[in-house]
Amino acid sequence: MSLDPTYLEYPKRRRGYDHDLYPWSALRDRKPVRWPDGKTVAIWVCVDLEWFPLDPADKPFRAPGHMQTPYPDYRHYTAREYGTRVGFYRLLDAFAKAGVTVSVAANGAIAERYPQIIADIGAAGHEIIAHSTDMNGTIASGLAEADERALIAKTAQTLEKATGVRPRGWLSIARSQSWNTPNLLKEAGFTYCCDWVNDELPYRFNNGLINLPLNHELSDRQIITVQQQSADSYGEQMLDAFDWLAGEAKTYGGRMLPLNVTPYIMALPYRIGAFETLLGALAARPGAWFAPGGAIVDAWLKSEAG
């Protein structure tokens, strides 16, 4: 047998990418980035604050962490609610104790259902970024453009109404986008998205949207839930990452360490201690700058311009 002859044709085999979303550049050849106050490594903590409806949707796909047993899956519904009711407050306390400000990637449903949480995030000075409507609001190619536009608009409006501020950042569920997403996010007025994991500093899409890479490999979901490592090992890995990046920063300019944490994973009683220890150890590192995503993007823009 043979394959269709087009399988050996490569119409996009050319300099640069096989798409027009963003240009190629090597991180290490870029102009060194300068963070405020001479800090060398920006530590971006991003907490995913999510509401998983008891009736999961499978179109375009079921979100990671969603319901798993036949209806009604009280087990997973309430275990995730535990993260929102209890675990998230452990995280807020840990951030206050370490003196750090963070991003909270919230589903619009959190603002509608639990306004107290939104008030408490604001009172602590953290940034809220948009994380879809709820955990049925997944995006992938095949989702009609009008439906995706409506999903993005509804999320932004819900969060704006609850906080009084239009969110500047967007995180897709499972970082999954359609071909339309970058343009729809730009159209909806977002400054940045956090979905593409191909870099370690902000960069621009061709349409002007900024990508602030939230490394999925460094997330608690990946390390603890998928790879089944301990919270202590997670902490050790983040410190190893910080120390490596701090070394690079001496030669190449500012670096960034994204910590993506999930209340129902990291904020369990037996794990939160390791996370508090990690925050303390990071805060004590010279050169560490804890900042929400929007502040990192602003500092990057300023450094680019300067």
Place this chain on the structure above:
Amino acid sequence: MDGARKADPELYDFQAYRGRPKIVWPGGKTVAVWVAPNLEYYEIDPPANPFRKSWTKPHPDVVGYSHRDHSNRVSHWRMAEAMSKHGFPGSVSLSVALCQHHPEVVEDGAKRGWEFFSHGIYNTRYTYGMDEAQERAIIEDSIRTVAAATGQKIRGWLAPALTHTPRTLDLIAEYGLDYTCDLYHDDQVQAVKVKSGKLASIPYSLEVNDHYGFFIYNMSPRAYADTLLRQFDRLAAEGAASGTVMCIPLHAYLIGQPHRVGPFERVLEHIARDGRAWIARAGEIVDAWRLQTGDAG
């Protein structure tokens, strides 16, 4: 697939690990260590091969694509610098279309004295289902593309995404390539039976491949580093009887992540200092083996 299926690939005879001729690597070293970075390009929206999907998710698979793109923007240089610092050249399994897409990455490897062999055109185009003319076309494309980009004549082959046909090894040998990285049956170089030419199987590795370490066995970075050290210590000891080969197959988007590259660099430092390793490129290892065995192919 073409033709009748065989129960045995019929590429080599059984040879027990005991009682073999003694191989001694240059300088009296007991284990030849080679590092094999996969420099790859994955297409964002490749055509479908009837035997295998490229991405498990609808295109664009943002995480799948951008994770691999991390190699070409960020982590290649981090991995390569750690290797150069401790005296490890790379023997590259190359998606040859990378020569067109990001020539900067290929040039960087060439400047460091790395050897290039083919890993197909793209890691998103599979050999499954190709007829002979199509398979010849990707081999000829590989030879031509790498020569134009680096001046090197490729000597080896690691099938794109490890996809083969029963004729793959015969064809690469016919084109004058003289080693394959696709067979995992031994810790020493072995001759492969091919219709024409000479072909050696150089030990590559699935088991200590960073992909297996991190995504099959779910190792922490330090656990993977410990795995490499144990692999090295055992092969270096056994190689006193007859020289062994240790391959460290890498993907920058995995090993070059900030939480992994530090523990990995400490492995390179240890192996370089140990004294038993002949740190070499794949082709040099095949040459040294041929010289000692008088391999007739």
